[in-house]
Amino acid sequence: xxxxxxxxxxxxxxxxxxxxxxxxxxxxxxxxxxxxxxxxxxxxxxxxxxxxxxxxxxxxxxxxxxxxxxxxxxxxxxxxxxxxxxxxxxxxxxxxxxxxxxxxxxxxxxxxxxxxxxxxxxxxxxxxxxxxxxxxxxxxxxxxxxxxxxxxxxxxxxxxxxxxxxxxxxxxxxxxxxxxxxxxxxxxxxxxxxxxxxxxxxxxxxxxxxxxxxxxxxxxxxxxxxxxxxxxxx
Numbered sequence: 001x002x003x004x005x006x007x008x009x010x011x012x013x014x015x016x017x018x019x020x021x022x023x024x025x026x027x028x029x030x031x032x033x034x035x036x037x038x039x040x041x042x043x044x045x046x047x048x049x050x051x052x053x054x055x056x057x058x059x060x061x062x063x064x065x066x067x068x069x070x071x072x073x074x075x076x077x078x079x080x081x082x083x084x085x086x087x088x089x090x091x092x093x094x095x096x097x098x099x100x101x102x103x104x105x106x107x108x109x110x111x112x113x114x115x116x117x118x119x120x121x122x123x124x125x126x127x128x129x130x131x132x133x134x135x136x137x138x139x140x141x142x143x144x145x146x147x148x149x150x151x152x153x154x155x156x157x158x159x160x161x162x163x164x165x166x167x168x169x170x171x172x173x174x175x176x177x178x179x180x181x182x183x184x185x186x187x188x189x190x191x192x193x194x195x196x197x198x199x200x201x202x203x204x205x206x207x208x209x210x211x212x213x214x215x216x217x218x219x220x221x222x223x224x225x226x227x228x229x230x231x232x233x234x
Contacts, residue, residue: 006030006069007078007212010056010113013039015182016132017082019201020208021047027209029078032069034061036084056083056109066116076120078212081110081131086146094145102146107153114172118165127170130211131158132204135178135227155223162221171220173211177204178227194229 006029009021013035021031021043031049033040034056044051050068054061069076086105087098094102110131121127133151140148155174162172179189181198190198207226210216225231 003075004030004073005077006032006073006075007080008032008034008065008069008076008113008117009040009080009082010034010062010065010109011036011082011084012080013037013043015082016177016180016201016204017080018043019205020080020082020130020132021049023202023205023209024078024080024212025049027213029212030069030073032065032072034065056081056112057104059112062113062116066113066120070120075124076117077124077127079113079117079127079129080208080212081113081129083109083132086150088144088146091142091145099146102150106147106150107157110154110157114161118170121170122165122168125169127168128212128216129161129170129172130208131172131174132208133174133176133223135176135225135231137174137176137223139231158223159221166220171211171216173216173219173221174223175204175207175211176223176225176227176231178225178230180204192230193227197228199226199228 007024011017012021012033021033025031025047031047033044033051036055038053041051052065083105086102134147136148137151158172158174179198181200
């Protein structure tokens, strides 16, 4: 009998996180979803999974999610780290407090759950972690300063982690969305994309599902743009 695969999704109550949870459930995963709004618990119930209402900025809430998944299914195969929105302001007007908030939203949101699931994945000798980052991680835009700064740091964290745990068959990759339909649409942004359209949350979810799959078993430590051609290699 095939082993039941299990996926955790943080900040999974709406947007790209929710789309990822739906896609993974459709692919046969049991899903455990964390969100601060309560929407994650409702979505998990719809998908016959489990949910926790809490914050990915809380070690205790992350532990509750991991423990709930383990008590139900005894394993964790995939972790998808989504995020909310951090502070935005002109670069020198961002306060110390808001820089620390940005760190919590865009980098610690990955570090906290990764610490919890890594020993589980080591014991299984398998696991995949996919982080939702941004297309502006390497070509930073002034409109998203805290996101760009800390997600550039996430790229370094991801490479170090991937190299460290590759021998345990644990992979970590980042998905870098461009303008996605979960954001308010404008003609200017649409026209800046070579494909002349916004991407969809479902397209991001499909990329996440691929990176979580056995078909991506030789891909780790990468930053994969899903941006309609907006980005340029550097």
